[in-house]
Amino acid sequence: MTTDTDALTHYLHTHIPVSRALGITVAEAGETVVVRAPFAPNINHKNTVFGGSLQVVATLACWTLLHVNARPLADGDIVISRSNISYISPVTGDFEARASLPESAVWRRFVAGLERHGKARIALQATIENQGRLAVDYRGTFALVPHATP
Amino acid sequence: MTTDTDALTHYLHTHIPVSRALGITVAEAGETVVVRAPFAPNINHKNTVFGGSLQVVATLACWTLLHVNARPLADGDIVISRSNISYISPVTGDFEARASLPESAVWRRFVAGLERHGKARIALQATIENQGRLAVDYRGTFALVPHATP
Numbered sequence: 643m644t645t646d647t648d649a650l651t652h653y654l655h656t657h658i659p660v661s662r663a664l665g666i667t668v669a670e671a672g673e674t675v676v677v678r679a680p681f682a683p684n685i686n687h688k689n690t691v692f693g694g695s696l697q698v699v700a701t702l703a704c705w706t707l708l709h710v711n712a713r714p715l716a717d718g719d720i721v722i723s724r725s726n727i728s729y730i731s732p733v734t735g736d737f738e739a740r741a742s743l744p745e746s747a748v749w750r751r752f753v754a755g756l757e758r759h760g761k762a763r764i765a766l767q768a769t770i771e772n773q774g775r776l777a778v779d780y781r782g783t784f785a786l787v788p789h790a791t792p
Numbered sequence: 793m794t795t796d797t798d799a800l801t802h803y804l805h806t807h808i809p810v811s812r813a814l815g816i817t818v819a820e821a822g823e824t825v826v827v828r829a830p831f832a833p834n835i836n837h838k839n840t841v842f843g844g845s846l847q848v849v850a851t852l853a854c855w856t857l858l859h860v861n862a863r864p865l866a867d868g869d870i871v872i873s874r875s876n877i878s879y880i881s882p883v884t885g886d887f888e889a890r891a892s893l894p895e896s897a898v899w900r901r902f903v904a905g906l907e908r909h910g911k912a913r914i915a916l917q918a919t920i921e922n923q924g925r926l927a928v929d930y931r932g933t934f935a936l937v938p939h940a941t942p
Contacts (some may be wrong), residue, residue, distance in 0.1 A: 658842050724879060
C-alpha cells in the first residue's frame, strides 16, 4: 500500500513542528518508508549532521511506517517505548532514513495482536547511509494502543 | 567548575541550529548540566512532547556535560557512538534534561585515558522528569577524540 507522501509530509509538519524545523519530507510511504532531511538545518559544530537530527529522522521513518501500514487495521495512538541508535560514521550531506516492514511472520504476529487485544508492540529498524555506506543503525520499539481518554 | 550558561546556549544555537529551532537553553553547567526546552515547538500529534525532541535535549545535556568538564583537560572533538533511550511516561509541558558526572572512579578512568592516549570514551546518563516523576532515561556513549584533520 502507498499513501500520498505530500499529505504525510503536511501531516508531520502540522502535528510535529520539529519535523518542519528540520526540513523533513516523506519521500516514499509503503511497505518501505523513506524520510529525507537537508544538510543545512541539521549541521553540528563539526559540520556533519547532528546526532539528534539523525535520531529524529530515523524515529519519524519508523513512526510513518507504522502509521501507513497499521492504521488501516486499527485506530489508536502510536507510542514509542524505547530505542537505541548506533552512530557508525558521520553523515556529511542531505540524508534519508529508510524503514521497512519486518519479515512477514513478525508483522503477522503484530497484526494478530492488534486484532485480538486492540493493541500490539513491534520492533522496527531504520537505517541511514552516507555515500553508499551504513552510517546509522536505529532500532525502536513501538506500540499501537487505544486512544488515551482525556 | 561552572561555565557561563548564556555563552553555552549561544554556542549551541550558533553551531547546532536544531537547538535554536527547538528553543533549547542551558540552565546549569557544572558537574551537573541542565538543558531546558519549551513545550510548544516540541509537541507531537498527541499534544505531548515528541520523542525525538526528548532525545535531542538529553543528547545535548550529555554533550554539554562533557564539553564543560572535559575540554579543560584535552582539546578534541566530542563524538557520540551510540545511545539508548527509554520513554517511561509522556512529558506534558516545558521540560529539562539533567546529566551529571558519573561516580568519581569512572570519571578518573576517563581522565586517565585522555592523559595517556589523547582520547577516551565514557557512558553518560541524562534523565527527564515530568511532574516530579521519571519520564525519560537516556544513556549515551561519548568519546573525546583528537580533532579530525580535514
